[in-house]
Amino acid sequence: MKNEYQSNGRREEKRREEKRREERKTTRAGYLPLSSYLHISLINHIIFLLKPNPTMKLLEKDFAVNQTGSAKIVAEEPDDVWVLYNLILPGDVVSADTSRKIHLDSSSKHHAASRVKLTLHLKVTTRDFHKDSSTLRLHGRNLHHNQHVAAGSFHTLTLEPNKPFHLCKKLWQNDAVQALNEKTASQPSNSNPSNSPPDLAVVLFHQHHAEIHLVGQGATARCIKVEPTKKTASGSAFFRQVFSALVKHVDFNVVKSVVMSSEEFRRFVWSEARRLRKRWLEENKTRMVVVPTGGHEGDLGKVLGDPAVTDLVKDVKVGAFRELWEMVCNDSGRACYGSAEVERAREVRAIETLLICDELYRNDEVGTRLRYEGLVKSVKEGGGKAFVYSSMHVSAPQLAQLTGVAAILRFPLPLLHHP
Template sequence: MKLVSRDIDKNYAGCVTMIPEEAEDLWHAYNLIMVGDTIRSTTIRKIQTESATGSVSVNKVRTTLTIKIEAIDFDTQGCVLRLKGRNIQENQYVKMGAYHTLDLEVNRKFTLGKQEWDSIALERIETACDPTQHADLAAVIMQEGLANVCLITSNMTIMRAKIETNIPRKRKGSCTQHDKGLTKFYDQIVQAILRHINFDVVKCVLVASPGFVKDQFMTYMMDLAIKMEYKVLIDNKSKFVMVHSSSGFKHSLKEILQDPAVTSKLSDTKASGEVKALDDFYQMLQNDPNRAFYGVRHVEKAVDLQAVEVLLISDELFRAQNVAQRKRYVKLVDSVRECGGEVKIFSSMHISGEQLGLLSGIAAILRFPIPDDEEEDSDDD
């Protein structure tokens, strides 16, 4: 995301102008934009004109509109953010108060105005406009006949390719058909890696499978790279890390990112950090449940007692249309930071974020235990 200008006054009201430079920037915009905000951007509008003879013609014109947002829709497949609202500024083509839908796309400048920019929104701008926050991790999760090629960014897991091939079984006395099917399968995975993984950005490619499928694939891929002179694979051989997974399905990504060998290699990627924080929470819940809370009321109680060491919270909670509800979560984050605690904001489109969502979207690891009876008393009150 490119920050063009920022005009926010001492009361935290104002506007910010940005240009999304890649698909993930639209995800940041989706988390920034709320119902009731204003947005200004270029758009195409159909205009009907009637001639003196009574014939009607329809023309498309490009114009700049400012609308007050009433509905937000994010298309993850097409990477388009659709914002519906009423026009609030004079325009020669669109009447005041008329409805229009603005489409935010990559490389289309927009200006976002808010009555109040809270700490979460300002932090999101800092993150989005930081050039180091890019997808630096890829994963190829496979089993015989099935492979998933994923890009893991700091905010979401993006499925780039799913390969499914029917591999014939080995028959007594002959493995020819099985070997041919396997070769075709491996070749499709190699082509998907070449097509979807940018080795200039990606620091590490995890190759995961049950059994020896990953080992056979790596041998095949490097032999093919030498034979076909795929220089990009040969030069980046050290970036491939083989790890065990229970299956070739996408959900195996969580267990892969928990592998200690992988964690040490990926210690500087946010995706791995989030999974570790969630894993620590589950460990604490199992071993010392009085130091692992989830649910907003329980976590608020812990925050009031300055007991929260690590706060785990889903970005989905900050998209609440109820302003008071959003402020409630922002206050929790600010309070934890003021007391020296750590805050992990999980993306709802990431594997770890989906898991946290099952725990109401908010959880905390505490500095000291708070007994259950104290929590029950507070609930009764």
């Protein structure tokens, strides 16, 4: 009897080990669409999707449009420093803590020196943005005398992430107020959408594997890739493997719909829900949509562009790119792409909607960045719309193929291609 118990225990332990091995294979994480070489674990990817969007902090606010005022600000990420470069102008007064090396005894041959902390109040004369270190160097005259720095002497302050400072302006122009409000809001209107919760899940079947994608407002990420094993090579066994991944990684309390590329798999899901008595799945049958595909690369873009899915995704950027693409394919004359053509369309105020990749809009080269920021600003001032596509957006690779900048026009410009 004892040997029988031991034998049963060994068999049970073996079954548990096989189950754990199978789960490890099933939950093997995939990679982000933005690079086929960027592999991250599933848990890190979910943390990335759900963490709060970092924004610049406005600790104190005492200003209004077209009035004198001040603000206490803390940059939290490198891109915030670029905003400060555009916000702080010559003539502004910036106060921040810094340190200086002070010689203590000038009578001795061996000059003793010490680094002391102090606060400088600089009236800015020039500023330099350093992209490599993501710092902003402000040059100007010190306004207030202290023990170590005389008033009127020239000094430099360096602003960087997580370093608070005070900014005083004689006149807060509307552009400056708007830029600061957008960047410091809890949910900025032009914030990176990659942190938004997913609107839907997409289950794509390829020839030798399946993928589950999560689609949010402006961001799309593949959360898992399911490959058949020797034991699950048959159709129903592989469907069961994908079904397990779907149940494990898709929260129906968050996503609004599930799009599948296989009608057969949808029927299998319904059948499994009944068999396993997963009532919550049965109650969500109407939220499962089928959009058949051919199983080739790029199917996700086709799925999201399908009329049956467009209304499910609360992402105007998908609709904007779809409209642009249709115009390009139909050669309607109401679409253009490429820096030179878009610029000529802007000159005649013909741009209704501007589409631009994040790589251009936030380019590391200062001149390029200023150029495209000016383009976006000009389009908005002319009553047009401007959409910046992050590298994680499903339409970003296709927009990049159109040089990364394109526009939908208010009226046809057939001669635009022939300056």
